[in-house]
Every structure is written in structure tokens, then in C-alpha cells.
Amino acid sequence: MTLEQIQKKLAEFYKGIAIELIEGVKHPVTQAQTGDSCLVVPADKIKDICKTLKTIEQFSFDCLSNLTAVDRKDRFEVVYHLFSYKHRHSLTLKAVLPRDDSAHIETVEGVWSCANWLEREVYDLFGIKFDNHSDLRRIMLPDDWIGHPLRKDYKEEEDYHGISTTRPPLLS
């Protein structure tokens, strides 16, 4: 299915809910599309939509290829890259969240098992909370780490348990 077909079919299931198609970026000279197009869906409907995308035969997105987030300074984007082994089509889904500490979104762990760890990684590095996640702990960093490093405004603490995080320059 092409992205337009997916959008149209999804709109049949979710009447009155905005599912926006954003075209991928075009090359400034050749005007050929070089970026990926995506569907932007409301964050509060994400689990429902993902379940539909996995279970409805025409979609059959049986594989969550990637789940990550992007800090856009004024908002968080949670990005889902879905893929179907059956129909061999892929889809980029995005959900936009407010950019503050209260940012949260429903987990899709129940839809694809691999989302468990991918969401833990996003929680650890961006501080986006996943509601109803079975095991929302830090995964890369120690449990007592302060801050979420992949945020654009992250400031590293001066020390961690008395170990300095900076060192004097080797050349003075």
C-alpha cells in the first residue's frame, strides 16, 4: 500500500480524527523527494492506531522496525517506523508531544514486544514517559543519573558520585 492509501484506509477507521500526511523533503535543485513521508497522528490515539495497523489484514504491520524520539526544541516527536513482512510495505508514524517534563504517551509494548526496550531507551535519554509500560526504568544510564542527555538543553552535572565529568585540558 502506498502512504496515501494507508492514510485513506486509516481515516475510515478513525472518523473525525486528524491523520495528517507530511511529504518528505525535496531536493532544492532537482525537486526529487529525498526524505521520508510520514503520517502524523494524535498522541492520545497512538496505541489504538498501532493495534489497528498491526491487526487489520490490509496493513499487517507485524514489525516495529524502530521507535525513537526527536527533540525539536519546541516539541517532542515520537517516531515509529513500521514494516510489514507480509506486504513488504513500510510506514513512518509520528506523534507530537509538548516539550516539557510532563510529556507522556501510551506504550505500544502490548502491540510489538520489542517496543519495551525501545521505549525504555527513549524514556532514559529524552524523559518521555510511556503510560502503562510494564518496566519503565532507565536502560543505558545508571538509575540515579540526573537529566536526559539527548534533550537539546541537557547540561551535564559537574560530577557523578564525586567523580568529575570534566578534565583539565591536556595542552595548556
Place this chain on the structure above:
Amino acid sequence: MELNTEEMLLNMGPQHPSTHGVIRFVVKTDGEVMSAAVPDIGYLHRSIEKIAEKATYNGFMPWTDRVDYLAAMNCNVAYAMAVEKIAGIEISRRAEYLRVIAMELNRIISHLLAVGSLGMDIGAYTPFVHALREREKANDLIEELCGQRLTYNYARIGGVIYDMTPNWDAKVLAFLEQFEPLLNEFDRLLTDAKILKKRLGGVGVVTAEEAINYNLVGPNLRGSGVKWDLRKDMPYSVYPELDFEVPVGTGEAGVLGDCFDRYNVRMKEMRESVKILRQCFERIPAGEYQVKVPKKIRPPAGDVYVRTESTRGDLGVYLVSDGSDKACRVKFRCGSFNAMSIVEKISRGMMVADLIAFIASLDIVAPEIDR
């Protein structure tokens, strides 16, 4: 007489010879049978994705080596492909072939270590030495190509950094000539050995549904019987022009998707890589190996997700550009990370000794998990 038993918490790692890097497992066990092995990762987290936001597009290339040091060439190329795709850069055919040659040589190097260390982990030391001996020869070849033995830093945005040295192709072909019969020897020594089949057969079974649900990729996915290889099914670079097979697990040592299947897929893939390399040297055209690109690359603001078949399977690079000369976000979606997340599920009810075999058969590389 009744013996009171109670569940024990055992710590395996972070420094453990069988964990292939710095990973820790919290093993819950009652005697030899585990109730679960919970992986604890992050010991090798070097915040490569944050560094990507601070470095220029070209300047980040050496860091991609460190994502997966056993398949540095694949990481180089995956990142370069992502930048080229969004910036709309077309590279020359010669560069494509040089990349494929380097990647397939890298696949042999990586798989040799994977199958060798699997043997060593379960007690067969000799095959490991044989594998490393061959790996050294391949390392010498790749050193002649790009000057490095491990962290190659070979691909560039717009091509590769060096052309092959004179007569290098003959050296590689000579290596393949003597390497291919050695694969048969390796098969006799390890694959066909009854002990290995009994040791790996039926252990750590991952069904095709589980593999897809946990997004296992590459040899781990194919070991479960899913015939899926990005080089064949979503072809990129010059792979469509090359003729090779995609080996899948058959369950010949026990159950489909067991440790032996994953091991055997890797053994067979090395033969396919030999085939690909031979074809590449027949077909490689003359020409430029690097196209002209601006010193500071400023791709248009947008995002792109590129998937390539690395030695550990589908390596996804998600690149977000904001129009400046530094990336807004780079995410490496690595095979080892997903492979690690299935360990807890599969390890339930497994013997402690089988956990070693299971981890080895997943071919996990710790830096790739943590990045």
C-alpha cells in the same frame, strides 16, 4: 529426605568471558535451571548519538566505526547512505562496488569471529584458533585497502576514501581461493560434529513469530526460518546485480530456530559472501571512487530512515536534518539491541550453561547494544 531449595540471584558479568563484551545478566536460578536471566546493559554507552549532533556530517564518520566495531564497514556505509539519501548525492558505480567488496569482506571477518567464539564458548577451542587465523588474513587485506584493521573509517559521504591498491583484487581472490576449502574444513571440524549438534540443537528456540515480534534481524531472523535479507528483498547499492542465495534455518539439528540454525546460517552466509566478492571483482568498473561534495554538507531539513543488511542484520539509521551542517538527530537501530531484549523471555526454564550458547548464537556485540 526433602531438601529445601530456594531461588538464588546470581550475577553474570559485567566482566565475563562469555558475554562478548561488558554486559551483565542477573540470573535467577534454582539449581541449574533458570527462572529468568535479566540483561542489564549500558556499560558501554558512549552517547554516540549525542556526539552525532555535535559533529559535522563528515566529522561523524569515524564515530560510526565504534557503533559496531566488528562490522565497522557496514556502519560506515549505512550512515553514509543515510546522508547521501537525504542530501540527494549520487555516488559512482565504482564506489558502490568498493563499498560492497569492503562490506562483504567485513561480513566474513565478523562471521568468522562469531562462529569461532561460539565454538569456544561451548568448549571447542581449536576452531576458534582456526577462525582467527583466517580472520587475520582478511584483516591484512582490509588494512591494505583502508589502513585500519578494526575501525575502518573507509566510507565517505560521496564515495570511499581510497581506491584499491594495485593488484589488491588478485590478493583478495587468492585469499578466497584458499579460504573456501577451509570452510569445508571448518564444517568437518565444527558444523558436522555430533557434539556441537547435540549441544546446540533444540536449545534457545525462537519461533518465527517471536523473532518478528521482537524484531530480530539478520542471521537471527533467518535462523528462525524467515527468508528475509535486505540485500535481496529491499535491495540497495549494487546488490540487485549480484547473484547469491539467502540461507535460512532448517531445523536439522533439532527444532527450527534453535542455536544451531543461527550458527549454521552464518556459516552458509560466508560462502555467499565469497560468491559476491568474486562477482564484484569481475564487474567492478573503472572510474571515480569519490564524487565531489561540498566540504560542509547541509542537507535540506527533513528526515530519512535507511535500512541496510549489516553482519548482525538490519541496521537502521534514522537521520533528522534541520538544514544546518550538523545533524539534528541520528539514531542507530541495531540488531544486537533487539536480540538482547528477547533473552529474558527465551531464558525462562533454560539451563545456565545453555544461556552461554544462546547468547553466543545471537552474535551479540556489546558496543552495538549500548552505542
